Amino acid sequence: MAVDMSVTFTGRTLPNPVMTASGCAANGRELHRFFDVSHLGAFVTKTVMMDPRSGRGTPRMAETASGMLNSIGLQGPGIHAFVENDLPWLKSVGARVLVSIAGNTAGEFADVAKVLVDSDAFDCVVGVEVNISCPNVANRGLVFACDPLASGKVIALVREQLPRDVPMFAKLTPDVTDIVSIADAAVKSGATGLTMINTLLGMVIDTDRLRPHLGGITGGLSGPSIRPVAVRALWQVTAAMRDGRFQTVPLIGVGGVRTGRDALELIAAGATGIQVGTATFNDPTAPQRVLTELEALAESHGVARITELVGVAHDRMVIP
C-alpha cells in the first residue's frame, strides 16, 4: 500500500517531507530543467538579505572527503529583486516555497521579512527559514546562532512581521557547545520549527602552495561527512523536547542526505522534513530521487504514514 508522505507544519500540509537546502538549489529555474520542483514538499530558496551582495572572491570551494567546504559569502540579489523575479517564477510553476532570509543586524532580518510579506507572490510561501547561522555585524561578526540572546532577538523581531499562520523555522548551526539551549531560545521567542543543521566551520590548506585554499580562509563543511553531526543535533533537540524542556515543534533535518536511507536516518532521529543540499551538486535530480527512495523505504518498514517514523529511534533503544 502506498505510504501517506504528507507532513504538516503549523497547520500547513505539504505533500511530502523532501525539500531542497538553502544555497544548494539557487532559486529554482536551474533544477527545474532536471525535474519539476513543484513535486517537492517545498523549495527552499538561497538565503536573501536586504541589499544585493556580490559574495566573496574565489576559490570559493574545496572538495573534502565525502563533502566540501564553501565560502560563498551569501551572494544574492537582495530581497526586492527576489520578490520581483524569483518568487513569482516559483509561484508560476506551482512550487511551495520556504524562503530563507538573513540580515547583518536583527533589525535587518525583520525588514527583509516585511518586504517578503508585502510582496505579490507571498501566497506561494509555505514558511520562512531564518538563517541565524550568519555573522552579527553589531557583535563583532559573532554568528547569531552561537548566542541564545541574539538568536531569540532575531526570531522575535521576524515573528512580529509574519502572519501568525506562517510557519517560521530557525536554522541552527551545530558549531555551539549546547545546541539545545539555542533551540530552546528560538522556540521561546516564537519559532514554530527548527532547521538543523547548517554547515560546520572548517578549513583546508592547499599543500602545493602551502596557503589557505579558500579565498575566505575558512568555510562551511557540508555533505555526507557531516551527516552524523546532523543526526546527533536532531537527536539531542528531540530528546530535550520529549523531556518537556521546551515546547515540542517540528524539526527539518539537513546535513549529508544523499539517499532515501540517509533521509530516513534523520527522520528516525526526530526530523519531520528533510532537505537535500550538497548531494544536489553530485546529482541534480537528488532531491527528487531521495523522495522516491524514501517512499520505498517507508513502505518496506510497513508504515501507513511517513510521520509514524519521526523520532522512532527514541522509542527503540535497547536498554539491557
Add this chain to the structure above:
Amino acid sequence: MSAARPEGAAARPERAARPGSGVVQVSGEVIATRRVGAYHHLTIVAPGVAELARPGQFAALAVGGPTTGNLLRRSFSIHKVSPSGTYGGTLDLVIAAKGPGTEWLTALRAHDTVDVVAPLGRPFPLPTEPVATVLVGGGYGSAPLFWLADVLRERGCSVEMVLGAASEDRLFGVVEARRAADGVTVTTDDGSAGHKGWVSDVLPEVFRRTGAPVAYACGPMGMLQSVTRVAADHGAVAQVAVEESMACGVGVCMTCVMPVRDKAGVTKMVRSCVEGPVFRGDRIRWEAFHDGVCGVPEDTVGAPRVGGH
C-alpha cells in the same frame, strides 16, 4: 529495495532532465578511450547530447561511481559530438589526469559507465558574416576548437589556428588542426615543437596577416587574458572560454563566479557555468585575478563595503 544496492544509483533513471530544457543527464557508456600525448581522449555514448550541443559548451561528469566520496562534478569542454552511429549519439572529451576525479575518469575502460550532464553553459557566439577568424588553444584548451572551426568554415569564415602548450606532449590536435583550419601556428614554452615561446608572441603577426575581427580562445586564464589584449591591440574582439573551479556545473552552487562587466559596463560576480564559460574577453575584470585567487573589484554590485565584513 535491497539493502546492498547503493540507492544513489538504483533509482536514477536512464535519462533525466525535462523535455525542452536544453540539457540531458545520462548514464553514459564509455566506448573508446585512448592516450593522446599527455591526455586521454574518451568517447562516451550520451544519447540526446549531440542534438543540443554547440561548440564552447561543456559536460559535467560525476566521478568515482555511485558511492564515491568525491561528490563534486568535473567539467570538460565538449571536444565533439555525433548524433547517431552504431552506438547512438556520442560525446568526445579530452581529459588531463590531474587530481582524484580526472585520475578516475582517465582510468575508465570501454563499457564502464559515467554519469554525464550536458550540454552546459553558453556556446561561442558565431559571426553573422563570413569573416576571418583566429582560434587559439592552450594545452587541452584546443579540444573544442576543431568542431568550432568546422562550424565557422561551413559559414564561409576562414580559420587560422594557433595552438600552444608547455611542451609537445601537451599540445592537442595539431594534425586535426591542419585539416580543420586554413593555417596553423604552433608554439611550445620549451621549443619541443613549433615556435619556442607563447601564443601571444605569434598572435600579433596572425592578426596582421588575417585582419581577423574576432578571435576565439580556450585555455589557461593567463593565456586568455593575453589573447584578449593582443586582439584588442588589433581591433578584434576575443571570445574566451574560461576555467574556474566548479562544484555543480549547473548553476546551483555559486562557486564558479568571476567579475564580469555587463553590456552597460556594470560589474557583477557571475556564474561561469551558466553565463559562461564563454565571455567577451574585454568584459572580464582580469586585474582581479592573482595567482589562483580572484578578488571582488570594489565597484562590483553588492561588493563588501570598505570597513565592512
